[in-house]
Amino acid sequence: MGNFVRAPRSERERELLEASAQLLPSAVTASSLSPLHAMVVESAKGCRIRDVSGNEYIDYLMGSGPLLLGHAHPAVADAVRERLEKGSSYLLVNEGAIELARAITECVPCAEKVCFNNSGSESTFFAMRIARAFTGREKIMKFEGAFHGMNDYALMGNQWTREPVAFPEAVPNSAGIPEAVQGQVRIAPWNDLETTRALIEAEADSLAAIIVEPMQRTLPPEPGFLEGLRELTRQHGIVLIFDEVVTGFRLALGGAQEYYGVVPDMAAICKxxxxxxxxSVLCGRADLMDHADPRRLAQGDHVRMTGTFSGNSIVCAAALATLSELRKPGTYEQLFTTGRTLMRGLGEALERAGIPHSITGEAPAFQPWFSPEVVGNFRQARAADPAMDARFGALLVDHGVLKAHEKFFISTAHGEAETRETLEVFGAVADLLAEVG
Ligand SMILES: Cc1ncc(COP(=O)(O)O)c(C=O)c1O
Incomplete structure (x- = not known):
């Protein structure tokens, strides 16, 4: 089965893939994609995505998470269409941006004030900058294996390909990150409150913030872990930042902070x-967010946070339409029912085929690990078999099911028919996987 690069399915697709290999450094639009995503998309609607060769897939990649309502949801498309003739980027405040900010403060428990950005990486970066301005301290603690985007501070301690180092040392996950930044980041073990407590206590006076994915990738927090972080950060005057780029609006209307019942000081929400x-949105306590107010310039604690496209009116219209769909009764029940059925069905198929595995996550975003050990933290996750996972992903694509590199992202567009179809594919793929090993 080679290196699991999906073969082009038509001459047209072969030509386009060759052109992309010449023009784009990784031949794809995101370097996080795996070889099974070597395809050229023609269009997508609901939970189905079509390649230029005319093949259709049930999509669980879902743009890596943003499509909670599925592709091209009619209410969102209508809202965008309506705004198109009225201009897009004004830099100035507009009614849609105010309405959206209000909606976010109503839904998200920590959100007293809101700033708009364009990507998750920007919002996590600005959250850390505000925390430094607020506390007058410089260091940031994050958890091993957590991903907070592409900024220099975030891209540390997520080293899948290297042997882990001792806590709290930070290893950059990219070339080109200044050594000085490395010294400002501290790494702690996810789901290990006692070790984390000791690491915090050793450096509390220099820690500006702890940034955490409240569900780290697909590893949920153990009971008491987030509560413990909340208590420790409060005790030591450290800003607690939830990276809800994935979990925001996905686990609940109020995100993971509503779902797990722990309210941070600030949250970055995006997908x-x-x-x-x-x-993307950075939201949080007013006394923190107010550092972005330029009237503080004279005070010397103004945090620069601006972007040309922030508050773009077309994007705000899409967001307002999305939120009004998500607010409809029964939306999250449906999302969770679909996800639970698929998680259970995948587990049963792998079990029947005798394949050791562990499935982690919450129903709206989950993933299998090919490991006999139950996976609860990054080091256990590293012990899972990546080759088996690659075979699994490639077999799914052959059977018309597309997943993300790691996760299955569920949307409200995944209906009963697609769920049944996917369960059948899980059964067939698990049997094949058991044969090939
Ligand atoms: C938890 C988390 N934080 C931050 C980011 C970065 O977001 P973006 O790709 O929009 O910059 C991602 C992206 O996948 C993410 O999963």
Missing amino acids: GIASGYPI
Whole structure:
């Protein structure tokens, strides 16, 4: 089965893939994609995506998470269409941006004030900058294996390909990150509160913030872990930042902070807001967010935070339409029912085929690990078999099911028929996987 690069399915697709290999450094639009995603998309609607060769897949990649309502949801498309003739980027405040900010403060428990950015990486970066301005301290603690985007501070301690180092040392996950930044980041073990407590206590006076994915990738927090972080950060005057780029609006209307019942000081929210239109939100306590107020310039604690496209009116319209769909009764029940059925069905198929595995996550975003050990933290996750996972992904694509590199992202567009179809594919693929090993 080679290196699991999906073969082009038509001459047209072969030509386009060759052109992309010449023009784009990784031949794809995101370097996080795996070889099984070597395809050229023609269009997508609901939970189905079509390649230029005319093949259709049930999509669980879902743009890596933003399409909570599925591709091209009619209410979102209508809202965007309506705004198109009225201009897009004004830099100035507009009614849609105010309405969206209000909606976010109503839904998200920590959100007293809101700033708009364009990507998750920007919002996590600005959250850390505000925390430094607020506390007058410089260091940031994050958890091993957590991903907070592409900024220099975030891209540390997520080293899948290297042997882990001792806590709290930070290893950059990219070339080109200044050594000085490395010294400002501290790494702690996810789901190990006692070790984390000791690491915090050793450096509390220099820690500005702890940034955490409240569900780290697909590893949920153990009972008491987030509560413990909340207590420790409060005790030591450290800002607690939830990276809800994935979990925001996905686990609940109020995100993971509502779902797990722990309220941070600030949160970066991104993928769930606008059905695939580019926006992210940094929200939180007013006394923190107010550092972005330029009237503080004279005081010397103003945090620069601006972007040309922030508050773009078309994107705000897409977000407002998305939120009004998400607010409809029964939306999250449906999302969770679909996800639970698929998680259970996948587990049963792998079990029947005698394949050791562990499935982690919450129903709206989950993943299998090919490991006999139950996976609860990054080091256990590293012990799972990546080759088996690659074979699994490639077999799924052959059977018309597309997943993300790691996760299955569920949307409200995945209906009963697609769920049944996917369960049949799980059964067939698990049997094949058991044969090939
Ligand atoms: C938890 C988390 N934080 C931050 C990011 C970065 O977001 P973006 O790709 O929009 O910059 C991602 C992206 O996948 C993410 O999963």
